[in-house]
Amino acid sequence: xxxxxxxxxxxxxxxxxxxxxxxxxxxxxxxxxxxxxxxxxxxxxxxxxxxxxxxxxxxxxxxxxxxxxxxxxxxxxxxxxxxxxxxxxxxxxxxxxxxxxxxxxxxxxxxxxxxxxxxxxxxxxxxxxxxxxxxxxxxxxxxxxxxxxxxxxxxxxx
Numbered sequence: 770x771x772x773x774x775x776x777x778x779x780x781x782x783x784x785x786x787x788x789x790x791x792x793x794x795x796x797x798x799x800x801x802x803x804x805x806x807x808x809x810x811x812x813x814x815x816x817x818x819x820x821x822x823x824x825x826x827x828x829x830x831x832x833x834x835x836x837x838x839x840x841x842x843x844x845x846x847x848x849x850x851x852x853x854x855x856x857x858x859x860x861x862x863x864x865x866x867x868x869x870x871x872x873x874x875x876x877x878x879x880x881x882x883x884x885x886x887x888x889x890x891x892x893x894x895x896x897x898x899x900x901x902x903x904x905x906x907x908x909x910x911x912x913x914x915x916x917x918x919x920x921x922x923x924x925x926x927x
Contacts, residue, residue, distance in 0.1 A: 770840045772855040773897030773924040776884055784835040784880040784903075791874035794823045802826055818871050825868035828914040832880050832903050836918075839882075858896055858921025863903075870913040878905035878913055885917070889924065896921045 770776075798807030802824035805812035810821040844854035872878065886900040899922045905914035 770843055770855060770857050770899075770922060773887065773889070773899065773922045774926060776887055776899055776922065778884050778886060781881055781883045782839055784832065784839045784882055786877050786879040787831045787835065788877040789823045789827070789872050789874060791821065794821065794827065794874055797827045797830075798824055820873060822871040822873055823876075825866075825872075825914070828868065828872060828878065828905055829866070829916070831878070832905060832914070832916075835880050836882060836903070855923035857923070860918060860920045861898070863916045863918045866916040868914055870907065870911055872907070872913055876913075877908045880905050882918070887922075890921065893921075895924055897924050898922075 795808060798804070804824075806816045806818050806822055807813075807824050813819070813821045840857055847854045880903065882901045882903050884899060885902050888898050890896040890898055899920055901918045901920075903914075903916050903918050904912060907913045
């Protein structure tokens with residue numbers, strides 16, 4: 770992540786890809802989302818999903834992890850170049866979460882983040898708010914997941 774002033778609207782970052790295995794889908798579901806279609810292929814087959822599917826929340830968690838790793842890589846690149854990496858603050862939240870396609874065992878989602886807007890914080894002059902559209906596209910090029918995210922990013926001008 771760059772400093773607030775250096776972030777360009779429209780900039781897209783590839784966060785990475787993740788393949789959802791059956792074992793990981795089951796483990797996540799047992800721990801966090803124990804619905805039948807996340808826990809049992811036969812039960813899932815009796816639903817509109819037609820089989821075992823990953824929890825949508827698992828897509829959110831994977832996206833968050835890949836986003837944090839991408840920011841860490843960019844920060845390390847800046848430090849190696851002798852530059853100071855900005856502080857990244859918390860997210861005040863996300864909205865417009867959509868699970869557009871079921872994610873099945875063996876599916877690979879590629880996650881991207883596109884900057885859609887930014888504004889200086891009205892109450893914290895050392896921070897700006899950066900808004901992104903986060904997406905997960907499956908191996909067939911179909912959009913499976915999206916949300917609008919917001920995060921505080923350090924400002925140089927403060």
